[in-house]
Amino acid sequence: MKNFLPFITLCASSLSFNIAAEEIGCITTAWKLIGANHKVCIQAFDDPKIPGVSCHVSQARTGGVSGSLGLAEDPSKFSIACRQVGSISLPNNLPEQELAFSSDTSLFFKETRITRLVDKKRNTLVYIAISRKIVDGAPANSISSVPIMPWVK
Numbered sequence: 001m002k003n004f005l006p007f008i009t010l011c012a013s014s015l016s017f018n019i020a021a022e023e024i025g026c027i028t029t030a031w032k033l034i035g036a037n038h039k040v041c042i043q044a045f046d047d048p049k050i051p052g053v054s055c056h057v058s059q060a061r062t063g064g065v066s067g068s069l070g071l072a073e074d075p076s077k078f079s080i081a082c083r084q085v086g087s088i089s090l091p092n093n094l095p096e097q098e099l100a101f102s103s104d105t106s107l108f109f110k111e112t113r114i115t116r117l118v119d120k121k122r123n124t125l126v127y128i129a130i131s132r133k134i135v136d137g138a139p140a141n142s143i144s145s146v147p148i149m150p151w152v153k
Contacts, residue, residue: 021045021103024056036063045101047116049094052086053146055101055127059112078112080129082144087151094118100127123148
């Protein structure tokens with residue numbers, strides 16, 4: 001049982017941050033005769049701990065028969081853009097690094113994770129998107145920075 005504790009902790013932490021993202025839309029990148037087309041989809045999410053920050057993530061999605069059935073593993077190809085959309089006030093106990101959002105990208109334990117880092121010296125929030133499997137990850141990543149500035153309506 002002791003050997004399963006890290007796995008159980010990882011699963012529980014992944015579930016707690018798997019907040020709903022809003023799908024903005026998808027663009028077909030390759031037409032498939034049978035099944036769904038290959039596409040790039042854009043999702044939006046608001047940082048759950050930092051009101052005033054929203055991120056948009058584009059991610060490749062595999063089509064075909066396996067993609068239509070939810071059995072395909074989406075490629076580790078994505079981009080992220082985060083912006084200040086309102087007044088930002090940081091919570092007092094905000095960790096310097098924290099998982100802000102995660103989304104499953106395959107049936108077999110693959111996910112896209114977006115981690116927020118606080119760059120105190122530059123008064124900036126940095127968001128990094130990575131692809132992660134339980135056993136190993138991919139070196140593909142994308143980052144976006146949000147300077148913490150006064151918000152003028």
